[in-house]
Amino acid sequence: MESRRDVFQAIADPTRRQIIEMLAKKSLNLNEIADNFDVTRQAVSLHVKILTECGLVIIKKQGRERYCEAKLDQLGEVMDWAAECRKFWAEKFSSLDKYLTKVQAAKKPKK
Template sequence: MRRDVFQAIADPTRRQIINMIAHKHLNIDAVAENFDVSRPAISKHIKILTECGLVVIRQQGRERFCEARLEKLNEVSDWVEQYRKFWNTRLDALESYLTELQAKKTKRTRKK
């Protein structure tokens, strides 16, 4: 089953794994040492990250190293960007409206 990047970042443990291996390639045991869950649980998280295309496993001798492939996070960034634009437009309109109301209030106060 092919998973999408949103499934990968939905879990806080997977987000921590991505953050760890984004800075340094680590073997699965080194990743697992940073969590209070079993190694099989971490392996399952890494499998999901691999299915999402955010992690690649490289075999070096007997070790399996996790490497981050963060390009897929652009999907999330693009999705969020459309909502950022939407809310910025709405908040800018609200700011203009409130500024206009404040100006009218100040004008009325000065007339008294």
Template sequence: MDARRDVFQAIADPTRRAIIGMIAQKPVNVNTIAEQFDVSRQAISLHLKILAECGLLNIKQLGRERLCEAKLEKLNEVHEWVAQYHKLWTGRLHALKNFVEQEALQPRQANTDNKKKTKNIHKPKK
């Protein structure tokens, strides 16, 4: 296994993400996978090899068939990485929402204060 390969490399390619989607529910024959893409079987074999090296699938030989079976536990790494940024951005968006809501209230208060001042300025002196 290439030490540089990880789950992030696996999901970086749309073809590999599509393959993961195909095998997530049940094992799928390599030929069936290859038929779904407009690329060579050699290219699909390389994608499958990368997915296997990243620990996202097993290829089992059953007679003449090679079945690809998903091992999606490794996707937890992606989930955990994304979750930290989700938490960060959710917090920032809530802070922005609160700021905008406060700013939306302030002009009304400022306009009310300005109207009071304006009324006082235009009162005739006695």
């Protein structure tokens, strides 16, 4: 059974994030993707393979060409994680704000 890569692993690389952005706009073949980068076609192919293994890209055959398409529903996992982090830090900053307000009020001279 093929092991599935983690979506976080896929988006950790800036080149893969750029590929996802490109494919979110339109389907492209490997050569069209590679033309946008200063790396070898083999390197781009490996990036696409990783994106495919984690479910962010699907490859569809059209005639002799193979086109890569973004399948972004897998990013829901990242969005859920980011939302939890945002909630956690919002609570921490709110607590810090309350504490600092309390400390400042205690330092003000009473009239």
